[in-house]
Amino acid sequence: MTTRAGELRPDATSDPKNWTNRLRGWFEGLVPPGEALPARQPAYVASWIYVFGVLTLTSLVVVIASGCVLALGGVAWWHVSSVGHFFNSIHLWSVELFFGFMVVHLWGKFWMAAWRGKRALTWITGIVLFGISIGTSFTGFLSQSNFSAQWIGAEGKDGINAIGAGAFFNVLNPGQMLLWHVVLLPLGVGLLTLLHIILVRRHGVVPPLDADLEG
């Protein structure tokens, strides 16, 4: 790059000491060029088992969207409004769909040994996501402000108190449980989902078992 006076000056965008350049470089290197939103896929991706990942993801979208609608009306809205109750029902059923599709996705990935080829972290983030999702649904049930919430709190407290966590995570405190449910745990689910998907796009869909034995 030349200045107006015609001298050569080092290109600012390639200065390796520049933090912005380094961050941009790291960011651009996360996924191979063209692989973030590719228009082609390996020919061996030819089974209905492959749709359960995107079904899980879209279920999560509906869970969050219906949750946002519930948040508009507040904690008690669905008890007094039939529209609110309908969105509560969508929230419940999209959660059931989310878990159902996620577990079928897990079964598929297990039988494909999808952790091969440097994909262990993809597998690990998936299992952690499963765990955090269970915690998110637990805090959701505790936020219902009805008989179920009372009973789940009364019973759940014993399990959590038994391991010493009850001193910090009080399932009998709906104020705390609701904030974990709508802020902290969805942030965790969201960030890990993003990481999980980046890893899938980064490494590509795992090749068939014994493909390495082909000529």
Added chain:
Amino acid sequence: MSRDRTPDSHDFPTRRYDLVKEFVIALVVVLVLSGALAAIFSSPDEKPITMSAWAKADPDNLITTAAGELAGTTTSAGYGAPYNTAAEGQKLGPLPLQKLGGVRIPINSADLVLGPLSNVSDNPVVNTALATWKAATPDQQTKWATAYTDAIGTAAADGAPATGAGGEVAKVKPGDYGPVPALSAGLLTLAKTGGLEGALTSSGNFYGGDQTKSLLLLADGAYLEDQAVAQNLAGDQWGMMNEVGNAPGQPWMWLYTFWYQVKPFSTSDNADAEVWGLMMVLTLLLMFLPFIPGLRSIPRWIPIHRLIWRNYYRSTKRA
């Protein structure tokens, strides 16, 4: 993993594919499914049990529970951390996990009764009883309350005979119970007015928001649990998986709740800590499966993958 010869997925033949269209189609499918399921099956919303409902449905049990809080014999009174130091709590092997959490939510069970009652200004019987209670020594207080709970007793159940008055407060024999009967009856009256939850949670701080005290008192009684057992929600009924009525619950909790149904957990005092410990180990095994020899080879031994990739195997055989 040094023998992992998995080739790069980018080295394979490809076909055209529309990622965004697939996402949109999946989103529409899920929206339609969720909407339809919501419209057809709705979602359960069983009203919470109020103190007033408990007081009206089972007044004897509320009085018994109140006396038990004063005697220090209820579940919450003898719980240990995080509420008090009355018990050691559960251990995982040698680790006193429950105690390690510390008493960070201090609850004095007697205060679950005395606190709300001390705000009552229009009941001279209750005021006198409170004064008598406060003036007595702790030993005397325990003596009165224990004598009263023993006198009320329990109904016959599971082959065990009835004790005391069989749980019926009206049939309690005269005895030296001090102010305990008046305090318990006072709490019942307060519960019936609908003001007990507020007295326990928002009195003094206006906003409330933390139902710990109300839920501990409710859970110390039998009414909440009776309603739960009737709906198959108890721990020994696989309750962790279930919901009220015919609603779907949390089927993914099946393995967590399974252990509670079988020995040694079903008869262990440390069942909660032990089941948690076991589930943590199993979760770690699942998480680190890629690194565990044997387990990670199961997909090779049981070749379900040959169904998934049958097109590929067929086409490479032909080539």
Added chain:
Amino acid sequence: MSGLSIVVAEGPGKYIHWGVIQISVANLAIIGAMVLLFILALVVPFPTHDDESGDQEGQGR
């Protein structure tokens, strides 16, 4: 309450007992549907349109 509430009605639900196992009809239906979906996903043919032109060897990128 919105919805036809065909299954999610008030009153105790229907449960199946088998030895130590107790499971609600609703949960069993969900688990059954998942297993069925998994099996179907494995066996139902996936449309691949093998007559597409332009399939190419991927280049290592």
